[in-house]
Amino acid sequence: GAVVSQHPSRVICKSGTSVKIECRSLDFQATTMFWYRQFPKQSLMLMATSNEGSKATYEQGVEKDKFLINHASLTLSTLTVTSAHPEDSSFYICSARNPDGGNTIYFGEGSWLTVV
Amino acid sequence: AQSVTQPDIHITVSEGASLELRCNYSYGATPYLFWYVQSPGQGLQLLLKYFSGDTLVQGIKGFEAEFKRSQSSFNLRKPSVHWSDAAEYFCAVDTGRRALTFGSGTRLQVQP
Secondary structure, eight states: OOSEEEEOSEEEEOTTOOEEEEEEESSSOOSEEEEEEEOTTSOEEEEEEEETTSOOEEOTTOOTTTEEEEEEETTEEEEEEOSOOGGGOEEEEEEEEOTTTTTOEEEOOOEEEEEO | OOEEEOOOSEEEEETTSOEEEOOEEEOSSOOEEEEEEEOTTOOEEEEEEEOSSOSEEEOGGGOEEEEEGGGTEEEEEESSOOGGGOEEEEEEEEOSSSSOEEOOOEEEEEEO
16 A cells, blocks of 8 residues: 555645645655656656755755745645646655665655646 | 666557667666656556666566666566556666656557
8 A cells, every 4th residue: 555645636726826735654754755746748856855844955946935845744744835826737746765664765646736 | 966867758669569668877876776657647656676686676567677787777678568558657766865866757658
């Protein structure tokens, strides 16, 4: 079964609103989680690294005020897309590194965001 | 910085034919290497991984990959492709320090 769970799997929101996506590690404590974005027919692009108890590290070109990341516990990281616009519509995938499991990285099932 | 190259954007093979998807990486040492498959609208499924040891790695669904240090390659192979193998395939590297770095992907089409 899945060891990293994402919710919701699909969400539709109106322009200007905010939407939150959750990423949970089910079987292990993840001090580090990662958020990716994938446009149709493209590869996964790393958006940010989520660090438990501290600020996220954003990749160049990613607006930290627009994509808010919170990693308040060792099993949960959230990505909030603020003031969403249609161009934010995408597939968002999280992953988590299991430090006690050979440092293996596990992926969530992904979340489809459509902004209308 | 590490990078991953998948030179083939799109490959079409006939059902039952053999398959090889290419992957080259750039990194100062030997990274951990992965192949993932993604069906349309779905998340990623891990096919196989290489950490160390035997350079020929067996994965799920009949896939295998061979690590060649001299060529900095980790090509994915399958002796006989099934129609259900049609999907996007991603090669990725993990240097142990941060997130995976993905290649651009290879889209596989399978002809009947």
